[in-house]
């Protein structure tokens with residue numbers, strides 16, 4: 026594999042070239058056009074369209090494929106699954122559930138704003154949520170865990186999974202095992218834009234849901250964007266991306282291993298080593314080919330395409346402050362900090378989905394077993410969005426109650442506002458025209 030790792034030397038640069046902050050997701054144009062007819066076909070033809078697209082895009086050869094995973098499929102998945110892997114899925118579920126239970130807000134709270142005036146919030150689970158579990162460039166029982174567990178913790182009454190079928194018309198076994206262990210009973214075989222459309226509009230088999238969560242390819246991201254007026258698209262989680270932020274204290278072999286992690290997701294991923302150490306930069310550049318030779322050929326190809334392409338590689342900065350500045354501007358989905366004092370450097374990070382600290386916390390652990398969610402904002406969305414959490418499966422409603430005592434004071438202030446803004450109805454509702462009992 027004689028590709029050249031993308032090496033960007035910014036030591037003499039006045040500022041960060043804007044194109045370095047781009048991702049493949051930045052240009053959804055072609056995907057938006059591509060998914061429009063798919064969405065319309067699912068809206069008008071329902072299950073028949075899902076079966077047609079499963080054949081066209083997922084290579085399914087079973088024309089009468091059952092769109093909902095059957096009990097027999099769940100049982101077969103358990104029977105065929107390596108017991109050690111089942112134990113690992115259970116281990117991960119335990120940690121992820123513990124983390125998200127700690128996140129869960131109380132059912133409600135209330136304060137007395139003024140004497141005789143009470144107000145508060147109630148936290149209520151969303152009635153129906155669809156969890157998108159990708160299946161194109163990999164199988165993701167880990168994404169089942171990351172999307173279904175917070176939904177169960179939140180108490181969502183109807184939590185379903187949609188995921189692309191394999192050519193034999195079945196759902197990935199790990200996905201079914203994780204779903205059953207978590208308690209999700211509805212798994213539907215539809216992925217890509219057609220899956221998003223199915224839970225947006227509903228079909229004969231797939232229920233319409235109020236929200237969709239979970240990561241996906243640009244086809245999924247484009248469909249969510251086009252259907253955002255029909256179904257809440259949730260956290261913008263697109264192709265995986267990472268920054269490894271390193272100083273001169275790190276072993277380049279370790280930094281190279283961790284730089285590869287997210288780059289292997291697909292050619293549409295992004296991954297950068299950002300360092301002020303020429304030794305580490307050159308050491309990582311030299312180490313990568315050896316790691317690729319030890320990898321699965323498809324994943325090595327994905328990784329080298331990313332790290333030798335426009336959306337990944339090595340950035341060398343004149344000092345560590347500039348490396349931190351690049352990281353905050355980039356707003357990575359995953360950030361690893363490999364420095365002599367990562368906890369101190371954590372305080373300097375403003376924009377990142379998750380931050381993993383030190384040599385013993387590679388992104389792989391965060392992806393699967395630590396507990397925090399691995400469905401994270403991509404394409405710089407980390408500047409304003411948070412990791413998927415229990416809060417994404419709930420919403421708040423505020424409430425208030427004003428006693429007669431509180432009303433007398435509030436009515437006068439309210440009347441002045443309404444009169445100034447020209448709302449006579451607002452004003453009359455708090456005037457002497459209000460038929461309150463005498464003395465109230």
Ligand SMILES: NC(=O)c1ccc[n+]([C@@H]2O[C@H](COP(=O)([O-])OP(=O)(O)OC[C@H]3O[C@@H](n4cnc5c(N)ncnc54)[C@H](O)[C@@H]3O)[C@@H](O)[C@H]2O)c1
Pocket residue numbers: 059078082083158159160161162163165168189190216217218240241242243244245262263264265290291293294358399400401402403
């Ligand atoms: N941000 C996160 O938290 C997170 C987590 C896990 C994975 N990911 C990312 O999610 C993405 C998953 O993408 P994926 O491709 O593996 O799976 P996917 O399920 O998102 O996409 C595959 C689906 O796309 C559809 N499709 C394929 N070719 C098509 C075409 N030409 N036209 C229309 N539709 C087509 C098919 O229906 C297929 O099932 C990856 O980029 C991965 O990096 C992100």
Ligand SMILES: N[C@H](CO)Cc1c[nH]c[nH+]1
Pocket residue numbers: 165167168264265266287358392399400401
């Ligand atoms: N890194 C992905 C989020 O970008 C999560 C994941 C799942 N499986 C492997 N990786």
Ligand SMILES: [Zn+2]
Pocket residue numbers: 265286287290392
């Ligand atoms: Zn990953």
